[in-house]
Amino acid sequence: MRRIQIRHLTHYQYAETVTLLPHTLHLRPRDGHDIRVLSSKLDISPEYRIHWKRDVYGNSVAVVDFLQAANELTIASEVVVENYEEQPLDFVLEDYARFFPFDYDPGEQIDLAPYKNPVYKQDQAMVNEWIADVCNPANKVDTITMLTRLNTNIANGHRYQVREEPGVQSPSQTLSSGTGSCRDFATLFIESCRHCGLASRFISGYVRNEIAAPWNTATHAWAEVYLPGSGWRGFDPTSGLLVSGDHIAVAVHRHPEAIPPVSGSFVGTGNAQPKLTVEVKVAPVAE
Secondary structure (H helix, E strand, O other): OEEEEEEEEEEEEEEEEEEEEEEEEOOOOOOOOOEEEEEEEEEEEOOEEEEEEEOOOOOEEEEEEEOOOEEEEEEEEEEEEEEOOOOOOOOOOOHHHOEEOOOOOHHHHHHHHHHHOOOOHHHHHHHHHHOOOOOOOOOOEEHHHHHHHHHHHHHHHOEEOOOOOOOOOOHHHHHHHOEEOHHHHHHHHHHHHHHOOOOEEEEEEEEOOOOOOOOOOEEEEEEEEEEOOOEEEEEEOOOOEEOOOOEEEEEEEOOOOOOOOEEEEEEOOOOOOOEEEEEEEEEEOOO
């Protein structure tokens, strides 16, 4: 067990005073057997009113209404969690799911249906062609081997690129350009799984990268696939690795564009476009 502090600062500087419309925040990690939230604090400016809710996916969502106009917006989140690190390969599948293709249990089909339905249907032909040698229903293959190969194919076959603009690329854009952000790679993985008949969903959160820069982290995105006998299991197509204790999930959704950490709008003139600064730091809490 590790105790970890997550600090996430979002700051918008506007060129003039603007009216801030309601903002939605996905900043509180998901409690579970692997993560326990010990404390959570938000410092927000300008003056505001906030209410919390659980959405249909069980995510903790904060909705913020602002009570005054301003020329800057600051949202500072500080969370302390206990992280019960998991071994990525420490899971067992039901016998019928050990080899792909397989059919989900009829009792789970209704609940999994939204996660099997592709979002980018117009890209179906291109995605099917790209995954043909990995996901071929005519060839029986070990399920984990197939998913691991898909994961590493995305990581090794595409160049990571930081994208500041909101939203995600469609799978066809990522395949055509050969580049993308973690959001784009997770989306390609999810859509590929769905074209193979596997339930998959989008995860936003944080990841620790001790190799590149010790305890220097950023927001991150990855994917989960529902595997009978093991439940939702994470795959990170940016690194090509299985999700481990270094990943801290904040929100899940069937649609890749639905759960940015901070979303909202404002009313102002065309000259009011803001300058955005984001700082994220994850560090162990001293015992």
